[in-house]
Amino acid sequence: MRIARRAGHKRMAWKNGQGLTEEVAAFPAGSDTDSFDWRLSIAHVGADGPFSVFAGIDRTIALLDGAGLALDLPEEKTVELRPDGAPFSFPGDWTISSRNLGGPTIDLNIMTRRGRCTHEMRRLTLAPGETFTAPGTGWAVFNSPATVEANGQEHAIERFEAIALEASESFANRAGTAAEILFVAVSPAA
Structure with a gap:
């Protein structure tokens, strides 16, 4: 058992530059967004906008804080994440945009490289x-x-x-x- 303290989370701008992420852990150690096998992070979503596209990556997110987060998906579908709701899984290849429902949100993200991890x-x-x-x-x-x-x-x-x-x-x-x-x-x- 190992504890990842919040003070040690690596903070970085999103791949698309429109938000902030706290990286809880990634493998292999020292990997970046182009080379990880998996990455666990906490995203701070202060404004509506597009998600970064991660080709070849499978993603799951769950809302940690905030009233809600609406995800506009391909084929004009929408899913809403709520504070006590189930996590939502989707391919990182999708073009998605998000809308905060009632102020900024924070969500947990796990991303795994397809063919390497699930x-x-x-x-x-x-x-x-x-x-x-x-x-x-x-x-x-x-x-x-x-x-x-x-x-x-x-x-x-x-x-x-x-x-x-x-x-x-x-x-x-x-x-x-x-x-x-x-x-x-x-x-x-x-």
Whole structure:
């Protein structure tokens, strides 16, 4: 188990220059937007506009903060992301634009390079005392502060921090309140 503290997240402009991203983790280490196998990041969306196009990349996003984010998709379809809603998966090749619904938004993004890796994202709420066991290798990204216990040690976790877990590793929520996490599993492509 390893904790990715928010203070250590790499901050960078979007590929299209129209927003800011906090990179939680990427593989291989030191890779950029043209060379990663996978990349986990938090995007700050301050204004309406186009998404960056990532050819050959599969993406999933989920809203972390804000009233909502509308995604205008190909074929004149629209999907709305909400604070407690399910993650949305789509090919990075798509031309998409977004509209904030009621002010700026923050969302969690996982991107995997097609043919190298696959991913899955799930939103979970852990009750006080509940234990989470990773179903596979991945990251638990916290959308609320929490105190967790793992391997007999307690750790204070701030919002937007993450814990890297191997399959079957676990932690327990020791806070007196529920903790919201998004678990992102990443696997080599078959």
